[in-house]
Every structure is written in C-alpha cells, then in structure tokens.
Amino acid sequence: SKSKGQRVPPPVVHYHLNNLTTSVNPVENRETVLILSPLARFYPGYWENLLKLSYPHDLISLGFIIPKTREGNAATSALQAAVAKTQSGPESKRFASVTIIRQDFEPPISSQNEAERHKLENQKDRRAAMARARNSLLFTTLGPTTAWVLWLDADIIETPPTLLQDLASHDKPIIVPNCYQRYINLDTKKADIRPYDYNSWQDSAIAQQLGQKMGNDEILVEGYADIATYRTLMAHIADGSAGRDQAMVIPLDGVGGTALLVKAEVHRDGAMFPPFPFYHLIETEGFAKMAKRLGWSAWGLPNYFVYHYNE
Amino acid sequence: SKSKGQRVPPPVVHYHLNNLTTSVNPVENRETVLILSPLARFYPGYWENLLKLSYPHDLISLGFIIPKTREGNAATSALQAAVAKTQSGPESKRFASVTIIRQDFEPPISSQNEAERHKLENQKDRRAAMARARNSLLFTTLGPTTAWVLWLDADIIETPPTLLQDLASHDKPIIVPNCYQRYINLDTKKADIRPYDYNSWQDSAIAQQLGQKMGNDEILVEGYADIATYRTLMAHIADGSAGRDQAMVIPLDGVGGTALLVKAEVHRDGAMFPPFPFYHLIETEGFAKMAKRLGWSAWGLPNYFVYHYNE
Numbered sequence A, B: 001s002k003s004k005g006q007r008v009p010p011p012v013v014h015y016h017l018n019n020l021t022t023s024v025n026p027v028e029n030r031e032t033v034l035i036l037s038p039l040a041r042f043y044p045g046y047w048e049n050l051l052k053l054s055y056p057h058d059l060i061s062l063g064f065i066i067p068k069t070r071e072g073n074a075a076t077s078a079l080q081a082a083v084a085k086t087q088s089g090p091e092s093k094r095f096a097s098v099t100i101i102r103q104d105f106e107p108p109i110s111s112q113n114e115a116e117r118h119k120l121e122n123q124k125d126r127r128a129a130m131a132r133a134r135n136s137l138l139f140t141t142l143g144p145t146t147a148w149v150l151w152l153d154a155d156i157i158e159t160p161p162t163l164l165q166d167l168a169s170h171d172k173p174i175i176v177p178n179c180y181q182r183y184i185n186l187d188t189k190k191a192d193i194r195p196y197d198y199n200s201w202q203d204s205a206i207a208q209q210l211g212q213k214m215g216n217d218e219i220l221v222e223g224y225a226d227i228a229t230y231r232t233l234m235a236h237i238a239d240g241s242a243g244r245d246q247a248m249v250i251p252l253d254g255v256g257g258t259a260l261l262v263k264a265e266v267h268r269d270g271a272m273f274p275p276f277p278f279y280h281l282i283e284t285e286g287f288a289k290m291a292k293r294l295g296w297s298a299w300g301l302p303n304y305f306v307y308h309y310n311e
C-alpha cells in the first residue's frame, strides 16, 4: 500500500532557488542544464553532435516537443531509437533524463521545405506556432533545479563540443552564437560557410520608427529585402578568419533560437516566447524584448559559429 | 552502480499533451490539479480548508513560493509542520506531492499590513514582485501531466469543499470565483460579508480611453477611487441572497488571483503574469489580457464566494 513507502514522488521537496548558481564555472559547480529542442524531423547529425558535448552528461536533461503529424511520428520513432541506444550505452554518454512531449495543436504549415517556410506571408503564423511549441516545452520541462536552458534546434548538426562551457563562460543572462550553414560555393567550387539565422540583431532607429507606424498586431520580421530595417545583423558582422576572436561579445536586441543559452531564472521570471506581436516582435525576437522588459540583457558571439543543416 | 538500474529519473518519459483532458468531469477522468500558492504568512485556516477539499487528494499536487525573509522562514516552518502531519496522516487526505520554493529575490515592501500593501503608490512594485513570484512558481512546478492549475492565495481560508469540481464544471479556460471577506458590520453588529478582491472586472470604454492616453509604462489599477475606470467590478454585482444562482457566469477582462482556476494548456501556451505593464495591466489582470492575446477567454462567478482572511 501507499503507506508502506511506495508513494512517489516524495511528500515534500524543498528548493532554495537562491542557492541555484549560474556561474562561469558551471561544471565545477555542478550546474544542471536543460537542452530544449523543438523537433519536426530527426537528423542523426544533431544527435551525434549532442553526444559529443563535453559538458558532463549527467548534468544534462533533454526535452523535445514534436508535432502530432505523420512526419512527427517518424521523427519520434527515430529519436526514441537514438535515446534508447545512448541511455543503454556507456554511462559517461548517458543524459540525466529525456522528456518527449507530443504537441497538442496542429502546425499551421504542413510543407516543411526551406523556401516555403521562409516566405514572408507565412512567417507570422509559422513563428507564432513555433512560439507556442517552445512555450509548451519550456513550461512543462523547466524544474526547480534547472540552472541553464540551452535552446537547440533539431537541425543544428555541428557545434564545438565545449558549446555549453564556452557560452556559460561569458556569464550573460542570454547569449547566442552565430548560426551559419556549410555549403559548396558555386563560384569557387569549394566548401564554404554562409549566414543562416538572421534573428540576432541590434536595433536601429529606422526599425524603431517603422514599429511606431505599424498597427499593434503587425510584426517586423528580419531577413526580408522588402522591409529594410537597417538593423545590425549579427550574421553579417562575423569574422570568418582562422585567427578570429571567438570570445568577442556584442549586445543584442533580438535573438535567434537555433542555439541560445538562457539562465533559467530569466525564464522563471516570466520570459517566454510571445506568439503574439510584442513590440512588433514575435517568438525568439519577442523573447529577447520580453527579457529586457524584465530587466535582463541579451548578448551575441558573432565569431563563434554553430552550423545549421543544409537541405 | 548506475548501470544496475539505480539511475533516476527514467531514461525517457513520453507525454502526449493531446491526451491530457480538462473536462467537466475531472474526477471521473482522473485529471491532475496543481494548486499554487504564493505564501508570505502561514494561516492554519488556509491549510484546514485545503484538507477539506473533496477533490481526490491523490490527484492534487501543491506548490508554494515563500520569500527569503524572516517572516518567510517562520511561514516555511509552519507550512512544513502542517505538510508533515498531513502526509503521515490518513491516506485519503495526503496530497500527491508538495513542492516548496524559496524565492531568490527580495520583496519590495517589507511591511505586510493590509493598509500599507494597498497604497496606490506601492501597488506597481508590489504587484510586479508578486507577478515574478507567481511566474517562478509556475515555470518551476508545472509538469507534463498537469491538467488544471488552481491559484489559491495563502490567506484564502474558506471555500466550498467542492471548489475544484464546481469551477471545473463550467469548462472555461480561466474561471474565478468572487473573493469576499467576513467581518462584523458595525451598524447591524452582526456577522456580514463584504467584497475583498477588485481585480475581476469587465472592461469599460472609459478605461480603454484612459489606457490610450497613458504612457507605455503606466498601469491602471482597479479599486482606487482617484482613478474612476467605470469598469464593471465583479465584486459589486454579487447576489448575496441564500437562493442565489451560484452557477451564474459572466465574461471577464481582468481577473484576480486569490482563487483562480486555469486550464494548464493556457499557461503552457505562454500565458504568465506580466511583471511589466502589458496593455497597462500587470500581474493577474495582465495575465487575463495575455491569455486573451493567445486566444483564450476568462470568466467569473459573481455569486460563488470564497473568503479572504480578515486581519
């Protein structure tokens, strides 16, 4: 019976949020990390990269949210197979826990090819749906012992193995690396890199003025030539040279979510991903703005790269 | 060793949010409820009332956030003693789990007497701090299996034992009873009741116009004679007669948080308690507005009473 000690979870758990540190030495201080990935497709490269992270895996919990679609079912099976293999393999590679959430609403666009996804008119609905997915995942998995949250899209297939330590070492509430993509340059016929994510930027007076003229429900999306915002895009100020300063850090007003490290207390304070226009911003860009309203700051590493899958 | 099956929690936990129901028959459907209480003082009447709730206790988890102050330490000890007694008492009274979170920031006003708390100039800071406390509690305790969240202030000392079933039976995303207070009427020298919480209201054209004229960072607080909003306050439209229709339900634009039932999916979607002015609203009133921006609606039960402690 329950009174014979089989009742789970324990009757009282007492947590001191003020004893939770988020420091420049997270490994030494045994700080727990929650890696959250919205996932529509499973890329083996994503999982292999995750396994290579040198942050102690027993301090890492994983959370996924996967749409309730046929493609989502396939992704779930593939993810579960990968999880099962890892969690029964060498102990040092196993993660502390893995939570898979199936989404309870329909994604607004069924086609998932890159061109269709990026059409301007599709952006608002698509990003609102992504924001809701991120919120569901966040509200459901963040626990009292989580110190850091790493948002990592499921199509980020290459990061430095020291990603977590490197990002944490800057001791910022919110910090984002530069998300690039490998490709074959048709001019040089050589392997090259190009910017992928345009959501990390510094605001401009022009964008602010555009915002003031817009209706309350309109959004200002970055990365479309037909709306010149003159924001400073982190994607464009990267130094690609071998000797570049990877630790160079700049303040940001908008952030992308392909890879994004957030101190858990920023989220606990209430910072989420607005699915509605918030100061004309939505999803991860709106998140940065909301965090600012809560008194936190966002930062970027223009010369520190992570790589997005190339379809 | 860990490989001998002692690793907790389990390697993969898979949740289907779409299988989580929030229905008019929550008991029958075994729907789990998370009762969340920000708590600065421990009132025995609050705990006794909680124990009387007829909703199956094994479906109820409790979460508390308590400030890191001397008064908070005393409240924590008193709460822990009450929890220990209940969780080792009759099984039918025990709750599924209890989580106590200690707040990691300072409350802005140390004095907690009612007059001081309610001074208009103190309201913005105080309610911003309350909003942050509610968010910390919510983000930290909401789990993948939570169907409903009941916000219940720690000084609500009397509710019908069927509170959860009654509120859920209306099948609304957000629903709030009328928060009153018992007192001795000095005119009649008899026990009487009077309104306590003025945060549940229907908007007015005048309040909307006031909002439009205000600066972005100003808030419009309810319940102060010097700002006439002409909102319809639920506190004032109650029928106190014995034969009243307790099931009468009205749409609301702002809600109070002394007792407040929310479908967990509303929170998961991103609805939190804005500590910053959101459409000139803050905390629970801002929450109702944010939920609306997310497509949900808020409702009130003018003739269904819960009672606030009288200092």
Ligand SMILES: Nc1nc2c(ncn2[C@@H]2O[C@H](COP(=O)(O)OP(=O)(O)O)[C@@H](O)[C@H]2O)c(=O)[nH]1
Binding pocket: A037, A038, A039, A040, A041, A065, A066, A067, A103, A107, A108, A117, A118, A129, A130, A133, A152, A153, A154, A155
């Ligand atoms: N849960 C969920 N994840 C999605 C959905 N659509 C895309 N994703 C995932 O969310 C992340 C970002 O989406 P993606 O389409 O790659 O965005 P883009 O690279 O910015 O065009 C990726 O990890 C996708 O696998 C969705 O509807 N639901």
Ligand SMILES: Nc1nc2c(ncn2[C@@H]2O[C@H](COP(=O)(O)OP(=O)(O)O)[C@@H](O)[C@H]2O)c(=O)[nH]1
Binding pocket: B037, B038, B039, B040, B041, B065, B066, B067, B103, B107, B108, B117, B118, B129, B130, B133, B152, B153, B154, B155
């Ligand atoms: N965690 C936390 N709870 C608080 C704080 N201040 C008040 N509370 C609790 O939050 C609830 C609402 O606060 P209260 O002062 O009663 O508000 P009022 O009745 O609207 O004036 C009550 O349960 C309080 O015990 C605080 O600074 N931190």
Ligand SMILES: [Mn+2]
Binding pocket: A153, A155, A308
């Ligand atoms: Mn992508």
Ligand SMILES: [Mn+2]
Binding pocket: B153, B155, B308
């Ligand atoms: Mn109170």
